[in-house]
Amino acid sequence: MKAFIKSAVAISPQKTFGIKGFPTEVMDYAETGFLKCIEPLYRDFLDPMVSRRMSRIVKMSVCGALGCIQNAGIKMPDGIITGTGLGCIEDTEKFLGSIYTGEERLLNPTPFIQSTHNTVAGAIALAIKCHAYNATYAHRGFSFESAILDALLHVSENPDTHILAGSFDELTPNSYQITRRLGLWKTEPVSSLSLIKEGGTGTMPGEGLAFFMLTGKRDDNSMAQLRSMRTLYKPHSDEEIENVMTRFIEDAGLSSSDIDMAILGLNGDNVSDRIYRHLMKGVLNGIPVSCFKHLCGEYDTSSSFALWLASVIVQSRQVPDCIRLGDMIPEKMNQILIYNHLWGVNHSMYLLSSC
DSSP: EEEEEEEEEEESSSSSSTSSSSSSSOOOSSSSSSSOOOOOOGGTOHHHHHTTTTHHHHHHHHHHHHHHHHTTOSSSSSSEEEOSSSOOOHHHHHHHHHHHHHHTTOOHHHHHHHHSSHHHHHHHHHHHTTOOEEEEEEEGGGHHHHHHHHHHHHHHHTOOOOEEEEEEEOOOOOOOHHHHHHTBBOOSOGGGGHHHHOSSSBBBBBOOOEEEEEEEEEEOOOOOOEEEEEESSOOEEEEEEOOOOOOOHHTTTGGGGGEEEEEEEEOOOHHHHHHHHHHHTTTTTOOEEEEEEHHHHHHHHHHHHHHHHHEEEEEEEEHGGEEEESSOOOOOSHHHHHHHEEEETTTEEEEEEEO
């Protein structure tokens, strides 16, 4: 199944929203221990009276979706599909807090209603008055991949359709402290831009959202072609991952020598990065490699940031210096491979081609 990416928008800890291409200034998060999104100017997209009733992640997601629709140059998508690992955490915390403080009596239903995972997709539909297909997937590390797969199915059945597909995940102080106790994050402050070089145990958490307008037909405004996508759950060994990746490339009618660049989800944790290092010595040996989690942090749907980044690279034919790993510089930008995994459980692969 293939699709063309007509537009792509990301709101992230970098200044990625409202610009063409990659931001010239790269933000470094050295003291906080986590990466937070740079919020857009909501008044450019939302009525203030409407936005004041939305939580932070809902406002950001609606702005990102509206920006993606605007860049695609269409009036109404034929479907809205989102994926999220943990949903609207801030509203969930508000609801649980009201249960505790109110002793389960006289609870405000609004935080509960807005805490559900499909709140964002519903808010987007309400904002543009879209009555078409609307779905949300909550599947941890495969949440974004499930949304993309659903969009690809729609596009394959009707190439004329335009499907808005995206993901969102947020980080709150409470969720950061809870997951920190699990030993997932760095215990000492480090520079996010040097995260990949740090090594050791743990990484830095982040948050973000990205939206893509997918269609089955190419036009002059197409950014890139999403040629293929593959997921892998709990592989038994690094060799199995390498074999699956080799078949994934071959099924697309290519060989590893045809890959111009690989974007990998290295995050600075030795256990997590071991898989990437193995592939760099094997099937990806001799291929220019880039990374992205030092820009957005680790979260359930971080692969959406990688897909946005790859789309921008294919369209602009430029690779930002801040993502390159090593001295190899790709000569072409025709075929880009994305590989990411979440804690060694959820593995995903994407193959993007130039239009």
